[in-house]
Ligand SMILES: O=P(O)(O)O[C@H]1O[C@H](CO)[C@@H](O)[C@H]1O
């Protein structure tokens with residue numbers, strides 16, 4: 440058992456899907472994994488291991504925000520030997536061209552978090568990026584499935600409710616597609632400990648248009664993203 444994950448050694452697969460929402464983890468395990476077994480209920484941040492197309496896969500909730508997601512990514516990699524992590528999250532669209540339920544893969548993640556400034560003594564603006572092999576595979580899988588998946592940079596924000604919507608407009612001018620709250624930390628921790636990471640998102644909100652999906656939809660209906668992530672993680 441690690442501090443925040445109640446699994447015994449060997450109970451977590453070396454490839455993991457990471458939704459922020461622990462109930463999305465449960466939904467994925469119940470709907471996509473065979474012989475899924477819950478290995479952790481610590482803090483109700485559920486984790487499950489089962490098989491997908493014959494390959495062992497785990498699904499671990501990571502909570503909201505980079506401090507929480509960092510704990511799970513760190514423990515999965517360093518205490519359970521996880522090598523491949525694909526975040527499956529929701530996001531707010533910044534790009535006008537995106538619509539609710541569109542799927543986005545994050546090639547890189549800008550952030551307003553202070554975590555990496557602390558890591559690099561404020562001297563380097565580190566650029567957290569996706570693993571190229573995972574991203575390439577996800578693009579292939581999306582094409583095979585006939586899903587239009589936008590690939591581009593995103594923002595990992597500390598705050599869900601921002602006081603600076605003007606900055607979102609500026610980021611959109613620079614090609615940033617969407618905002619979520621974990622990817623920069625996930626990419627950084629994976630790089631630091633020689634693991635591979637990718638973030639795939641579904642647009643749950645459109646920031647400019649004020650459109651939003653429901654909590655139930657965020658938990659249970661983002662199947663295209665989950666299927667792309669599962670096909671990618673087993674091929675990795
Ligand atoms: O749907 P999840 O994976 O939790 O991701 C997004 O949703 C949460 C905010 O509602 C944040 O965690 C954000 O990154």
Ligand SMILES: O=c1cc[nH]c(=O)[nH]1
Pocket residue numbers: 529530531532599618619620643644646
């Ligand atoms: O971080 C997030 C996630 C979903 N929707 C948003 O607007 N922001």
